[in-house]
Amino acid sequence: KMPVRNVVSWSAMIACYANNGRPFEALELFRDMVLENNDSFPNSVTMVSVLQACAALAALEQGKVLHGFILRRGLDSILPVISALVTMYGRCGKLEMGQRVFDQKKEKDVVLWNSLISSYGIHGFGHKAIQIFEEMIDNGVSPSHVSFGSVLGACSHAGLVEEGKMLFESMVKEHGVYPTAHHYACMVDLLGRANRLEEATKIVEEMRIEPGPLVWGALLGSCRIHCNVELAERASQRLFELEPTNAGNYVLLADIYAQADMWREVKRVKKFLKARGLQKVSGRSWIEIERKLHSFMSVDEFNPHYEQIHALVFKLSTEMKEKGYVPRTDVVLYRLDDEEKERIVLGHSEKLAVAFGLINSNHGEPIRVTKNLRLCEDCHTFVKLISKFAEREILIRDVNRYHHFQNGACSCGDYW
Ligand SMILES: [Zn+2]
Ligand SMILES: [Zn+2]
Incomplete structure (x- = not known):
């Protein structure tokens, strides 16, 4: 243990967890810091890290508590804190709160604008994201790399192909911002999702920098949506060279083979995975109930609530089957x-x-779930039906975007 703990050492530790993909630990450490409470009051640096952790976990209730704390301690005059708050609300599925926090701040920097653009983007409000992007420019703030990443991502989630292409072209021409691999990947994703795979391939071929794993990964992802085996093999070949230990790429290829009913190839890819000792990341979802996060692994027989929950899922599925x-x-x-x-x-x-x-919240309260991977087709259909028959609003954030289920439909329009 550290001999002397002060706000600086606490903050450094929390930031370390928050920035290294360990948000659960960051929140836990923050709780310890507040409990220990000997003069080490969290400052704005601590707040930014803890808000990042809440955003990563979609821990809305804990985020709201932090918001109250920020207001009481007058930390709301600090721009990075406000940006982190807007991002937190966006990623927790409370867009309107993020917008309100944004509106209250008079002087805005590019980071704050970006927070709002990306919030609308992950919720699939592409036009709104573009509108805010343009408002930012009208307000004399120059877009950064991140701004373009956010607005192109927004176009991709909303299927706004022409708008995305225009924005991409304006990057160098109008703003002098040179596209990075991330921007190219956004374009490949945008075109690929819209089944314009030829154009997507052309982008990759004409890139002025080396297409890294991001770009090939976006292409492979598009091949999965449209079941294009030939192109998938090409993209995955490059990915296997660039990221030999990323099991996700092999799983994606196997997935495409399975869709094409090519079971011998599925077997071959899996054998290869096994021989290399690689394991795919297992599916994990979590939900916050009364400020406590509950995490579930797929077929999670170790979870203490498993039997009760599985019985409910089984009962629901029986009912849903009657409804088609x-x-x-x-x-x-x-x-x-x-x-x-x-x-x-x-x-x-x-x-x-x-x-x-469903078991642990009141009727009328929306259910908010976060998943570490992409939402699968079956769960998507299942949750759509539940939203209708249980009359519940359900928000699921997967690794790419938000799905807002209501009355039997999803905000992504089944395009994700
Ligand atoms: Zn699923
Ligand atoms: Zn959806």
């Missing part, structure tokens, strides 16, 4: 019988977290 739900067992990449596949699909972490939310 057909489990998408094809998302399971194993050759098992359908019953076994169905058991796996019903045990997906996002279903467990949603069911836990």
Whole structure:
């Protein structure tokens, strides 16, 4: 243990966790800091890190507590704190609160504008994101790399192909900002999702920098959506060279082969994974109930609530089946019988977290779940139906964007 703990050493530790993908630990440490409470009051630096952790976890209730603390201690005059607050609300699915915090701040820097643009982007409000981007320029603030990343991402989530292309072209011409691999990846994603794979490939071929894993990954992702085996093989070949230990790429390729009913190839890819000792990241979802985060792994028999939740998921699925739900067992990449596949699909972490939310929250309260990977097709259909028949608003943030389920439909328009 550190002999003397002061606000600087606490903040450094919390920032270290928050910036290294360990938000759970960051929040825990912050709690310890507040509890210990001997004169080490959190300052603005601490606040930014803790807000980042809340944003990563979509821990809205804890984020709100921090907001109150920030106001009481007068930290709301500090721009980075305000930007972190806007981002936190956006990533926790409370866009209107983020907008309000943004509006209250009179002088705004590019970071604050970016926070709002990306908030609208991940919720699929592409036009709104573009509008704010333009407002920023009208206010005399020059867009940065990050601004373009956010606004292009917003176009991609909303399927705004022409708008995205125009913005991309304006980068160098009008703003002197040279695209990085991230911007190219956004464009490939935008075109790829819209099934304009030829144009996407052309972008990759004509890049003025080396297309890294980001760009090839975006291309491979597009191939999954449109089941293009040939292009997928090309993209994954490059990815295997660039990131030999990233299991996700192999899984994605296997997924594409499975969609194309090429089971021998699925087997080959899996064998390769096994031989290299690589393991895919397992699906994990979490939900905040009364300021406490509850985390679920797929088919999580270790979770103390598992039996109760699984029984509910099973009951729900039986009811949904009567209403037309057909489990998408094809998302399971194993050759098992359908019953076994169905058991796996019903045990997906996002279903467990949603069911836990249904049990532990009041009717009328929206359910907010966060998932570490992309939401699968089956869970998407399942949650759409639940939102209708349980009459619940359900928000799920996956690794790419927000899905806002209401009355049987999703805000992504089934395009994600
Ligand atoms: Zn699923
Ligand atoms: Zn959706």
